[in-house]
Amino acid sequence: MTxxxxxxxxxxxxxxxxxxxxxxxxxAFAERVLRITHYRDGKRKGPVLTRGGQxxxxxxxxxKRVQFVAAxxxxxxxxxxxVRQLESCTVDPPPTRSLDSGMxxxxxxxxxxxxAGTHAASYLEGLETxxxxxxxxxxxxxxxxxxxxxxxxxxxxxxxxxxxxRWSRLRVDACREGGAEAHWTGGAPDMxxxxxxxxxxxxxxxxxxxxxxxxxxxxxxxxxxxxTPVLFAAGAAGVVLHExxxxxxADLLQSGWSRWMSxxxxxxxxxxxxxxxxxxxxxxxxxxxxxxxxxxRQLLVRRGRIVGCLGDRLAAEARPDIRPGHGRRPSWQEPxxxxxxxxxxxxxxxxxxxxxxxxxxxxxxxxxxSGATDPRSGDLTLQVTEGEWLxxxxxxxxxxxxxxxxxxxxxMRRVDRVCSDRAADAGAATCSRExxxxxxxxxxxxxxxxGLRVLEEGAAPPETGDRR
Amino acid sequence: MKPVADARRAVAAARAAxxxxxxxxxxxxxxxxxxxxxxxxxxxxxxxxxxxxxxxWLGRDRDAAWGFAASTDGEPVAKLAERAVWAxxxxxxxxxxxxxxxxxxxEAGRLPSxxxxxxxxxxxxxxxxxxxxxRKATAVARRQGLPAAISIALTxxxxxxxxxxxxxxxxxxxxxxxxxxxxxPTAFGLCRLEYASCRLxxxxxxxxxxxxxxxxxxxxxxxxxxxGDGPGSVTGDLVLAAPxxxxxxxxxxxxxxxxxxxxxxxxxxxxxxxxxxxxxPGTLPFDGEGQVPHRQVLAGPPGRVEGTAPLRLTPVxxxxxxxxxxxxxxxxxxxxxxxxxxDRAHCLVLLEVAASHGSTVLARGVxxxxxxxxxxxxxxxxxxxxxxxxxxxxxxxxPGRFFTGVAFATAPDLILKGVGLRxxx
Numbered sequence: 057m058t059x060x061x062x063x064x065x066x067x068x069x070x071x072x073x074x075x076x077x078x079x080x081x082x083x084a085f086a087e088r089v090l091r092i093t094h095y096r097d098g099k100r101k102g103p104v105l106t107r108g109g110q111x112x113x114x115x116x117x118x119x120k121r122v123q124f125v126a127a128x129x130x131x132x133x134x135x136x137x138x139v140r141q142l143e144s145c146t147v148d149p150p151p152t153r154s155l156d157s158g159m160x161x162x163x164x165x166x167x168x169x170x171x172a173g174t175h176a177a178s179y180l181e182g183l184e185t186x187x188x189x190x191x192x193x194x195x196x197x198x199x200x201x202x203x204x205x206x207x208x209x210x211x212x213x214x215x216x217x218x219x220x221x222r223w224s225r226l227r228v229d230a231c232r233e234g235g236a237e238a239h240w241t242g243g244a245p246d247m248x249x250x251x252x253x254x255x256x257x258x259x260x261x262x263x264x265x266x267x268x269x270x271x272x273x274x275x276x277x278x279x280x281x282x283x284t285p286v287l288f289a290a291g292a293a294g295v296v297l298h299e300x301x302x303x304x305x306a307d308l309l310q311s312g313w314s315r316w317m318s319x320x321x322x323x324x325x326x327x328x329x330x331x332x333x334x335x336x337x338x339x340x341x342x343x344x345x346x347x348x349x350x351x352x353r354q355l356l357v358r359r360g361r362i363v364g365c366l367g368d369r370l371a372a373e374a375r376p377d378i379r380p381g382h383g384r385r386p387s388w389q390e391p392x393x394x395x396x397x398x399x400x401x402x403x404x405x406x407x408x409x410x411x412x413x414x415x416x417x418x419x420x421x422x423x424x425x426s427g428a429t430d431p432r433s434g435d436l437t438l439q440v441t442e443g444e445w446l447x448x449x450x451x452x453x454x455x456x457x458x459x460x461x462x463x464x465x466x467x468m469r470r471v472d473r474v475c476s477d478r479a480a481d482a483g484a485a486t487c488s489r490e491x492x493x494x495x496x497x498x499x500x501x502x503x504x505x506x507g508l509r510v511l512e513e514g515a516a517p518p519e520t521g522d523r524r
Numbered sequence: 525m526k527p528v529a530d531a532r533r534a535v536a537a538a539r540a541a542x543x544x545x546x547x548x549x550x551x552x553x554x555x556x557x558x559x560x561x562x563x564x565x566x567x568x569x570x571x572x573x574x575x576x577x578x579x580x581w582l583g584r585d586r587d588a589a590w591g592f593a594a595s596t597d598g599e600p601v602a603k604l605a606e607r608a609v610w611a612x613x614x615x616x617x618x619x620x621x622x623x624x625x626x627x628x629x630x631e632a633g634r635l636p637s638x639x640x641x642x643x644x645x646x647x648x649x650x651x652x653x654x655x656x657x658x659r660k661a662t663a664v665a666r667r668q669g670l671p672a673a674i675s676i677a678l679t680x681x682x683x684x685x686x687x688x689x690x691x692x693x694x695x696x697x698x699x700x701x702x703x704x705x706x707x708x709p710t711a712f713g714l715c716r717l718e719y720a721s722c723r724l725x726x727x728x729x730x731x732x733x734x735x736x737x738x739x740x741x742x743x744x745x746x747x748x749x750x751x752g753d754g755p756g757s758v759t760g761d762l763v764l765a766a767p768x769x770x771x772x773x774x775x776x777x778x779x780x781x782x783x784x785x786x787x788x789x790x791x792x793x794x795x796x797x798x799x800x801x802x803x804x805p806g807t808l809p810f811d812g813e814g815q816v817p818h819r820q821v822l823a824g825p826p827g828r829v830e831g832t833a834p835l836r837l838t839p840v841x842x843x844x845x846x847x848x849x850x851x852x853x854x855x856x857x858x859x860x861x862x863x864x865x866x867d868r869a870h871c872l873v874l875l876e877v878a879a880s881h882g883s884t885v886l887a888r889g890v891x892x893x894x895x896x897x898x899x900x901x902x903x904x905x906x907x908x909x910x911x912x913x914x915x916x917x918x919x920x921x922x923p924g925r926f927f928t929g930v931a932f933a934t935a936p937d938l939i940l941k942g943v944g945l946r947x948x949x
């Protein structure tokens with residue numbers, strides 16, 4: 057890791073803080089990212105898209121006034137552009153691209169990555185062949201995205217925190233004659249682990265289940281009402297918990313926009329929930345957040361009582377009981393906001409097989425495409441991609457492409473089973489807030505709750521929100 | 525001009541690296557923003573985005589393969605071009621869309637206006653004053669019951685784009701985009717209104733007050749109601765507010781695009797995708813492939829949609845980071861006949877979409893009942909928009925603003941007389 061970005065960031069931040077006056081605080085941030093996406097569609101190699109970039113940002117604040125500027129380019133020119141923006145209140149014509157050096161660009165080396173590209177292409181080819189053999193008559197579309205992100209942050213104390221993050225993300229789309237569709241997304245820190253964690257037979261089985269669910273007539277299925285018990289599988293339960301945790305983001309709490317502000321009753325006593333970005337190997341892991349604070353393991357709910365929230369530097373300044381460590385940004389072009397990293401739920405005592413075998417109807421949700429919640433009302437929408445209906449423990453119908461609506465507060469209060477089968481999610485979840493996504497992970501056991509009702513079943517267009 | 529020179533060098537470098545055809549797209553934008561948030565926190569600043577993207581094709585026709593490389597970091601254009609060609613080699617065998625070699629060039633005199641000198645000249649102080657005017661205007665809505673915790677975000681962007689292709693096309697455009705987003709807590713939760721224009725002067729705060737005042741203040745619970753005749757239904761007027769209609773026409777447009785054919789409905793209303801509307805936020809002087817975009821009818825009466833060519837959405841590059849993709853630009857619903865106001869003594873006003881799936885929509889709104897307090901409701905509509913238009917919907921006030929959603933969309937309020945409303949348990 058070169059020290060040049062650190063020196064540039066430190067020097068620039070000291071200069072602008074010196075001009076801003078006493079009491080001013082802030083941070084300088086630089087990022088470099090490269091994404092290579094390989095596609096395979098209909099037994100042919102698809103296009104390869106490579107997308108890279110670098111940029112820098114400065115954020116300064118004094119009291120309740122915050123200034124944020126960002127610019128694309130290598131660290132040196134980008135920081136100079138940031139300073140120019142801070143100094144100027146009028147709009148200059150956008151500057152032309154700068155080709156002078158500041159930091160060695162990694163993208164120039166990308167063209168030499170033929171070996172990695174060939175590996176990705178042959179992996180996708182092998183995957184498609186294997187899937188086609190197991191599920192004939194299905195058209196496959198595969199995308200493998202490899203992301204390499206490096207960040208550098210310096211705050212007013214002068215310390216440099218550099219981080220590097222790599223992730224491989226696989227998306228599989230299947231379409232069978234007759235229109236039945238299935239989708240799956242997963243990821244891992246590298247391709248070897250991707251193959252190990254999501255082996256072909258498991259993938260094929262999940263796609264087959266989804267296709268079978270899409271084929272089945274919705275009229276033969278029971279209807280999910282507010283009193284129907286719903287069992288979220290280990291890992292998938294994280295999506296629901298994540299929607300709850302949106303209301304525990306410090307800026308929403310401080311603005312009075314969170315449902316949990318006015319709610320002193322807490323949630324089910326079976327729930328003990330914390331956010332742990334320090335846990336390695338999950339999608340939302342990091343050592344330092346995007347404000348340069350060490351990753352913070354934050355307890356949020358202890359036995360049903362809300363005891364903490366996700367904080368960043370601005371929130372921590374306003375309230376000393378809030379700890380920073382969750383300030384995250386999707387890119388240098390956005391200021392950081394308090395966001396979740398890896399959400400973990402303590403395992404319970406119930407055995408998942410026993411819960412599945414209980415008398416009556418049970419909707420089992422194995423995978424979700426997305427979730428969206430209103431932080432103030434707690435109204436929640438979940439897009440289920442895979443699941444099943446059980447009656448007295450016996451399978452009665454598959455579920456695919458179903459939208460469930462409910463209220464997250466009600467849902468969390470009505471959790472009556474937390475199982476012992478804690479597992480990580482598929483490794484591709486993204487938290488979208490105000491249109492900008494950051495990677496997140498879940499480590500959760502299965503949990504059962506009530507209070508969801510079905511909005512509609514069948515094929516639906518993609519919706520906005522936190523996505524898998 | 526440097527972007528043109530860079531793009532030309534990029535195309536030449538791609539040819540030299542072995543590409544048969546190539547195009548280079550440069551986009552540079554300066555976006556300033558002011559955010560007057562809750563708790564008196566005021567955030568302002570700006571960002572500069574600047575990047576170059578190259579698409580390179582190898583082979584021809586069915587054997588053609590293409591690759592794409594984009595970068596912000598000012599790496600030498602030759603290296604970027606090599607990367608695009610490398611990506612194309614990785615994608616050999618793909619039947620990606622080839623660029624047309626003969627491209628009709630937009631005529632300078634016919635380009636829609638998208639560049640606002642006032643926005644370019646506006647100082648940061650001017651943007652701040654504009655945000656304060658919005659804040660003052662929302663105080664009027666507050667007096668009608670809305671709480672003070674409102675956040676107002678204003679953004680103003682200047683965008684320059686350049687497209688150069690191996691067939692000799694060189695296209696340059698300069699445009700501006702201003703948008704305002706207001707967030708406020710209501711009985712439904714945290715709500716948001718957002719609209720945009722190429723002109724800063726189009727973002728006037730006064731019309732916002734009427735929209736804000738329609739929302740119920742955060743107190744009490746929410747009732748459930750289903751729209752449509754059925755057992756236990758009562759008859760009243762139904763008003764679909766402009767932001768909700770703008771969201772619903774987005775659904776119609778996506779359906780038409782997926783089917784590749786315009787939706788036919790019995791109403792005289794016409795839904796257009798118009799990338800050439802002057803000052804509209806989605807307007808494009810040239811599309812992502814360098815061709816003149818064209819208006820398309822996405823839905824309308826049989827006389828308007830029969831015999832029309834299959835739909836082909838405009839290939840759009842909203843950023844340099846991705847290759848052009850078919851997208852909606854400016855959705856415009858017009859031709860709805862005007863009519864008198866709804867019976868406010870007994871009327872369901874639906875304001876925004878809470879959730880949707882297929883043709884089922886959950887919408888939030890207010891049930892106005894004679895002699896009783898307005899009741900916040902969550903209403904279920906089980907039929908698509910055309911069903912409501914077919915029932916001789918009348919246009920209420922026309923906002924003339926483009927709301928931001930799936931696409932930029934403008935639509936009037938729709939008023940339907942004598943609709944069945946069923947309270948739900």
